[in-house]
Amino acid sequence: RLVDRAKTTFYSSKITVSTTCKELFSVTNRLMNKTKCTQIPSSVPIAQLPQRFSDFFCQKISTIRQNIDSCSSTAPPGFADQLFSGKPLTHFSAVSETAVSALLKKMACKTCDLDPIPTSLLFDCSDEIVPALTHVVNQSLLSGTFPTVFKHAIVKPLLKKTSLDPNDLKKLQTCFKPVFLF
Template sequence: MSAERKWRKSKEPADLGLYQSLLSSFSADFSFAKTQYYHTKINNSPDSRTLFKTFSALLCLPSPSPASDLTADDFASFFVKKTTTISSQFSAPLPFDHGQTPDTCSLPSFSLLSEDDVSKVMSSNHPTTCPLDPIPTHLLQAISPSVVPTLTHIINSSFITGTFPAVFKACITPLLKKPTLNPALLDNYRPVSLLPFIDKTLEHVVCNQLSSFLTQNNLLDSNQ
């Protein structure tokens, strides 16, 4: 605290460097102490019940949604109506000029991936975890050598068959904009798309290939 007060008073780069160094050291010590605490707690768990309770706390499971009489149909109708209202505010698209010569380039199929390609995509993606993920994403990335062969087969099979795996599809869930809002009012909710990490990996691969094709053939709109 004294280092922070000194920097805020002097605004000197040297004082800022000292403050950041102390802050980094404190953060590292705190993380190490937390790791050691849970390591000891897990190793010394007297029974499975205590062990699962510890893991549940580590996974930071989302709190249950507030009680409400609203149904899935209520949310679906509300958000469809809201989307329609927003769309109606835009002007109609310009008519297509039939005198234009259509571009003959096409993308007949996606390129199959190697295990190295999939491994690079998995490691480059930010390790965010959603409730649809069976295990924390950072743990999945840690054991990626064991799952990459299977994941590569799934992605390539999706490309060959032109089918997106149903289990990878996003789940749309309504969440309160603020915890203090009335859960009985539809206006207080916003739709949130929950994407499993493996789904993001497949979408990332498709996006890379599509973007490359559109860029090489100058097919992107100038405003895109």
């Protein structure tokens, strides 16, 4: 009985303080023991899935590029130049620690599964981390390269609708979660 009352009090307070529908649904789902389950294709061995997803998305990008190329070849001469009326970007200015700090403060407090530290800790240590982070950003801008270690992401395929076939990759949408390794 005591445990039941404690659970009731706990969930009642969670429902009361929920300010968004998302928070309310999250509490409701926990109460009903509903968990988010990523459905993945069952017709392919799990060891082959990363390559299948990679092939699928590479093909998708290739198709998009071909469509862009065919559109630009049919466009009237000078058409692309008419769309852009500004000055082309030929160099970057260095980013200040103040600007990086301001961007960090605007970030949502979300952590990726592979982040080396939780985002809340990053925020708590931002005064110590901002100088090094600013240096990395400025070196990337100066060299025109993006460090390979930052080119990683967790890709979680999600069915657009639960009634769709998880074996059909076209029916999946993806949730990209970038991984930043410092």
